[in-house]
């Protein structure tokens with residue numbers, strides 16, 4: 001079951017898992033119903049412990065991908081609500097894993113766990129972490145709890161620290177890396193894109209197909225091969241708004257951009273420019289298939305058609 005199936009990751013993960021395992025095996029849930037919900041959709045508030053227990057037990061669900069969260073930029077508008085949602089939905093799932101109702105859980109962490117004192121280029125798996133956003137604080141605390149449950153209660157919670165995820169079918173909401181999705185839609189509409197980050201702000205990024213593959217791959221790996229029981233650094237590419245713009249210009253010659261950095265610049269400035277993900281590569285064979293130009297080509301071609 002996917003929790004947060006209406007989100008950027010969840011909506012695409014649903015199709016991906018259905019294509020691998022068949023419709024009848026995959027449940028999806030979210031706090032809101034939307035048009036794209038398939039069969040096996042369950043309306044669920046993941047903060048409601050009783051509902052989530054009931055749903056999971058009644059449907060004999062064994063594996064959960066818990067993707068519901070409030071992201072970095074949006075989270076700053078309401079820190080306590082963000083903390084409450086990001087942490088307490090996680091605890092509801094962790095407790096089900098502790099009781100062995102669930103056998104396996106995927107929960108995403110983020111590059112937002114790093115902060116101004118972390119090494120920026122690259123950020124190592126184990127480094128100083130002083131996140132400045134409530135989202136980043138909740139992800140770092142979540143990582144510590146995942147490891148705590150794994151070590152003390154023999155649960156099987158698996159996690160990666162996702163960079164900015166770029167997709168074209170589904171939209172992100174409220175993140176600092178969202179510009180890298182929005183920019184494609186402006187390019188297709190022949191609009192001049194107003195970028196909320198400075199042209200030279202490098203951030204680690206990942207194409208959606210690689211994100212789906214990473215989730216599936218870490219979940220399929222033999223548990224004994226996973227040496228990290230909190231969350232794995234993961235990376236594919238790093239680029240700046242200017243580099244992404246130039247990559248799009250190869251297909252959209254008249255596309256134009258202006259830079260109007262806003263409050264999100266301050267968040268981006270605390271995040272690493274690149275990530276050392278050697279643990280993921282060595283332990284479970286992580287390897288991306290998309291770099292910047294391959295991704296740009298794929299997105300432009302798909303949005304065109």
Ligand code: SER
Nearest residue numbers: 071072110175176177
């Ligand atoms: N994409 C997320 C954000 O910008 C980072 O995990 O908040």
